[in-house]
Amino acid sequence: MEAQPTCDITLDGLVRSIEPGTTGTALFGQEAIRAGVVAMRVNGEPWDLERPIPAGAAVEPITIDSPDGLDILRHSATHVMAQAVQEMFPEVNLGIGPFITDGFYYDFGNIDAVTPEMMREIDKRMKRIVKEGQRFVRREITEAQGAVELADQPYKLELITTKGAGAEGASVEVGSGGLTVYDNVRRDGSVAWSDLCRGPHLPSTRHIGMGFALTKSSSAYWKGDQSGDSLQRIYGTAWATKEELKAYQERIKEAERRDHRKLGAELDLFSFPEEIGPGLVVFHPKGAMLRHEIESHVIARHREYGFDFVHTPEISKGGLFHTSGHLPYYADTMFPPMLADEERDEAGNITKAGQEYYLKAMNCPMHNLIFRSRGRSYRELPLRFFEMGHDYRYEKSGVVHGLTRMRGFTQDDSHTYCTTEQAGQEIKAQIAFFISILQDFGLTDFYLELSTRDEDGAKKDKFIGSDQDWAVATAALKEACDASGLTVVPDPGGAAFYGPKVSVQVKDAIGRTWQMSTVQYDFNQPERFDLEYTASDGTHQRPIMLHSAKLGSVERFIGVLTEHYAGAFPAWLAPVQVRLIPVAEAFDDYVREVAEQLRARGVRVEADLSDDRFGKKIRNASKDKIPFTLIAGGEDAQAGAVSFRFRDGEQTNGVPVGRAVEHIASVIARRVNDPAGERLSRD
Incomplete structure (x- = not known):
């Protein structure tokens, strides 16, 4: 029996013999694919699993939770989103759809401004496409073939004729090795949708799972040129699991809570007046x-x-x-x-x-x-x-x-x-x-x-x-x-x-x-x-x-x-380091005396002697993220003491003023950054 021809490749650093034409799918097997292998790196370049592996190639698996795998996941999600949009608006002009940090976007022309209702419908259609398990099938084409296939897509035609030159994100549309189209193929073999694209992509839409979400929309310009066509850009995010998506969404909420522009206004730190102009503070x-x-x-x-x-x-x-x-x-x-x-003459001429x-x-x-x-x-x-x-x-x-x-x-x-x-x-x-x-x-x-x-x-x-x-x-x-x-x-x-x-x-x-x-x-x-x-x-x-x-x-x-710091700066940096609050107006003079002792040590201190109720003064100090709030009432004044209230709400009562001043001055001088280090010691 005649021996079958083989060729050698290097898989994860080890030489291995395979039959000519072996694909990544055959090399890794369905078990590995179910475990998360969604693409492969061939001689350092990400490839689809269905591509035949050339002789002598160095091959590595790409899992969906790796950086390359997440990029491929997100780029595949752009195709699903664009398919959903074109189902809704058949006359849409398709722009580009790259992955970006933590997400993806796709640009669309010839559609109205995107509304929340449109976003919900797009999301619904994307989930259906994902469940269908459409395969991403790569196919090489000539420029002439592309001109015929994409005759009704002006932006894609421009990318073909210019090889993507100058296009924002065009590297994901037109590769240096020639033109390729990816077909989204249903289980019955029919083509659901196609796009000019460099790839690579996941084996099927099912690998996208439910770890994706649409996030926002905005206007954009073709190729980023303000003189070009105005487009609608839809953003999304995609992760290997639904749990990772939820964790990302929580991080985004936390980032919004920490937005320095919001905190700058709330804490009265800075502003950006329109009268001065953009980018000036x-x-x-x-x-x-x-x-x-x-x-x-x-x-x-x-x-x-x-x-x-x-x-x-x-x-x-x-x-x-x-x-x-x-x-x-x-x-x-x-x-x-x-x-x-x-220099000018009397008439004002230069x-x-x-x-x-x-x-x-x-x-x-x-x-x-x-x-x-x-x-x-x-x-x-x-x-x-x-x-x-x-x-x-x-x-x-x-x-x-x-x-x-x-x-x-x-x-x-x-x-x-x-x-x-x-x-x-x-x-x-x-x-x-x-x-x-x-x-x-x-x-x-x-x-x-x-x-x-x-x-x-x-x-x-x-x-x-x-x-x-x-x-x-x-x-x-x-x-x-x-x-x-x-x-x-x-x-x-x-x-x-x-x-x-x-x-x-x-x-x-x-x-x-x-x-x-x-x-x-x-x-x-x-x-x-x-x-x-x-x-x-x-x-x-x-x-x-x-x-x-x-x-x-x-x-x-x-x-x-x-x-x-979410606006809660360490005491050495805080614009106001101490706020003194009297329990009642009768203790205003005592509070002023304590404030003077702190100022003598170079501490930035305020005394809240307003007409606000005591509870509101405490809430204001918390809202203003003051490192040390010192409270003084009758027992404090008699004992020459104050009560410490820290930013997390914990309180230490009856602290002698001298010790309080020394502690605050020490925390500031040592440039303590850990909130735990701002606490009073128990001795």
């Missing part, structure tokens, strides 16, 4: 105090570390940003220029053109001018400049979001000039410095992200500098990351145009990740600004420049801290 007295405490601490830490303080203007001639390279690469995010220094001035979007060009203002010696290096720089970026009004995405902000910005040999150690030390500052504010869960340039073809052209420059810079950052002991996540293509960077990613109290501190290696600006220092052998050498920010921006950091 005003801090009220309490918010300004919070900001002052944060900035003061960060400034003190920089002084301890050995930074030199500088200050630069907020406006500059445009030539400075041409020299730095920012205008060619960054012009879209800088405010349009204004003219200054122009006789001499003025200079173009720009609001600065970054501080580094001006720091370079300070470095270049006199000769520098190797003995001065590393030289570290730092400022709380006020910067402005022309973010689109639809993108700005409270304090976390702004047009005007303050960077705790620093630039270090050092030798190539010093760079590695300096980066290591600065990463440790970043983390120590974040820990000061009670943030403790970190990982690092290493952003490098994209090495593929045309994408590489957006980065400047030689291959050697990038190799040296990337190696220095990678070594520093590895030495930190933290988890390091690669981010290919995420570097700045002038060099790679490391960012400290922080998880907050409810598990969300925020990018905080960054350090960027820059071999470009020292060359552009002709920066040099005199080396030990008398030669003139170029320094390496390291950009770094610890908080990112002060405003954004305040937004993150507000949500992390």
Whole structure:
């Protein structure tokens, strides 16, 4: 009997022989699929299980609860949603439908604004499609075939002819390896729905289960271009199980409760007046105090570390940003220029053109001018400049979001000039410095992200500098990351145009990740600004420049801290640290005396001497999230004591005033971040 031909593949690191044409479904088997295997990774790329595995391939299973599996689940859910929408509105124009963080969306043209009733009907139809168990069947097509099949879908036709160029999320529609369509096939073999798509997808809609929900709708523009067609975008979320969906929905509710914009208004910290414009904030007295405490601490830490303080203007001639390279690469995010220094005649006609001035979007060009203002010696290096720089970026009004995405902000910005040999150690030390500052504010869960340039073809052209420059810079950052002991996540293509960077990613109290501190290696600006220092052998050498920010921006950091603590800031940061409440008006003078003792120790204290009833005063202190509420009545006044009431409602009575003052001052001085540490000891 003639032996059947076989080919070798590598499965989970082990060589295995299979018959040519074996699919992932056959390789893993139905038992594994029932256990959650929904796709496979072939030579590092996610594939559908029904695709034949090529000889020599390295194959790994993808389970539905893995990051790749969740992305595939969510993208499959977009197809089910689009099928449901097209059932309801046959004339709809289909846009794009990518997965996104924690969810998915699909864009639709030629339909009216989405209503809650429409959302409920779409959800109902999606659940029916899921239960039907329609298979996702991949099929390759030519451009000519696509033009025929999708003749009534203008956006899909545009994606075919442009290969998705410039389309937001188009990578999930048109792949670099050719055109593919996915058919949703019923059990009787009939095609229920089709879409131009790169894939991959789940084996069938049944794998989506009931762990999905539609979340919201909004308007959008085709390809994200405001001059393009207006579309309706429907969002959803999908998870491996219904329990995970419920947990996600609870996290969203908690995030809404912690929204810094809501808390900022409730606690009277800051506001965003329409009269000023989008992305610009005003801090009220309490918010300004919070900001002052944060900035003061960060400034003190920089002084301890050995930074030199500088200050630069907020406006500059445009030539400075041409020299730095920012205008060619960054012009879209800088405010349009204004003219200054122009000369006019008596009639008001311009006789001499003025200079173009720009609001600065970054501080580094001006720091370079300070470095270049006199000769520098190797003995001065590393030289570290730092400022709380006020910067402005022309973010689109639809993108700005409270304090976390702004047009005007303050960077705790620093630039270090050092030798190539010093760079590695300096980066290591600065990463440790970043983390120590974040820990000061009670943030403790970190990982690092290493952003490098994209090495593929045309994408590489957006980065400047030689291959050697990038190799040296990337190696220095990678070594520093590895030495930190933290988890390091690669981010290919995420570097700045002038060099790679490391960012400290922080998880907050409810598990969300925020990018905080960054350090960027820059071999470009020292060359552009002709920066040099005199080396030990008398030669003139170029320094390496390291950009770094610890908080990112002060405003954004305040937004993150507000949500992390849900507005209940540690006592050392709280705008009001103590509120004194007399049980009755007869004890107002006693309360004033206690307040003066606290103020003498630098404590921020208020006395509530209003006409409100005692119970309401207590409720107000709780609503305002005051760390320490001190209550005084007749027995307290006679004994020279107060009663402590903490934020969780627990109360300790009869505490001598001296001990109360010392305890509060100690908690503040030690910068206690754990609420348990604010309690009085039992001794």
